[in-house]
Amino acid sequence: MNPDSITALITQLFGADSLMPVDALIIMGSPHHIDEIAQAANVIIQTTKPSVVIPSGYQGEAEALADACIKHGAPAERFVLEQYARHTEENVRYSLALIDNLPEIRHIGCVCKNYASLRCRLTFERYRSGHKHYVFTVNLFEEALKDFQRNPFFKQKLIGELKKVLDYSARGWIASIPSGEPYTQADIEQLYRALLTSGKSTSKATH
Template sequence: MISTQTWADARRLWDHHLMHHTPRPCSVAIGLGSHDLGVADAAVELYRRGMAPLIVFTGATSPTTRDRMPRGEAVHYRERALELGVPDGAVLVEPHARNTGENIRFSRALLEENGVDVSSVLLVSKPYEERRANATARKLWPGVEFVSASSPMTFEEYVASIRDDRLVIDMLVGALQRLTIYPDRGFMVADPAPGEVTAAYERLCRAGFTSRLVAEGRGTVGQ
């Protein structure tokens, strides 16, 4: 049974992970690969609204997506976008990235190879990954403005969509830890959390929501 305090703490982390940006027209939308096809759906909706003339989907496979997306996350995202009516010429695929840092670096290289002039990026991710993706992108691609976006849903709606309450809280905790330790490793810019967010994170760790934490002595760029 998850306590009222735990739900309140998880909701506080969820709200912090969202950048609360208002989408605006950008040079390109980049959809970061994951298990969640909602990222592709959000990128398509932004494209339909005229927020970007081009979409890049980036991502290989991971242990959590190998069975669900055997052709690779970016490829499955592209297939979803085409099913939803996006023209083939408006989608580029970067199929090699295995973490957030590689998502950014490889997408940047792909756009340069295709002669796309980029001054701003709609960075589309899972909701709880907005802040981490933004901090990683600002570190690895200076001089570009990043506008974060994700599927518009409440915390309760996201929990219901995953159908695993504990896993969602574990993911929120893991994402906050990375925001805390990765700047010192040079993986992202510093984006310190307010005291009340840190306190909520520490309570959740003490309550055992730690399955998505990484060992603090190691890590992969932007993972």
């Protein structure tokens, strides 16, 4: 794949939805960058106006996210914690189980790091039950998604995420690529190999 094709496919795969009103908002857990995620999540909360906010993650991740969001001004009464999920599949599945017990929830938003958006989107597609879902992202890098090649760490994160998507697919944890999408499973596999190869070439050149 040439560089332009790689960039075009990355922006397609890892793009975010435009902010719009939702009934519930799930914040995907993370052991790192809690404050940055919370600050971005608060902007999303103010714009999307969910009636319930669900930080999801074990070992204190959900609590830390909720505390940071509330510290930055989010309304504490809207928070419901999901404290058991150890990875994205459980984040989605356990949070949706909480939402299924709430009335009048039709539109669900998810807040995640931008390099995790594809895995989140396809996991929601796998487990949602009649809900419309949207993926809103947080960028932890100075570079925009289309400029990821400028930052080796950003690039490594995207390579890691593509591998996780393929692993999740093998486990049956994500939905199949919808036929209407401009990309296929084979495109994801080809992109992963191309980035992995270019990453190894760059690493050798710097030694």
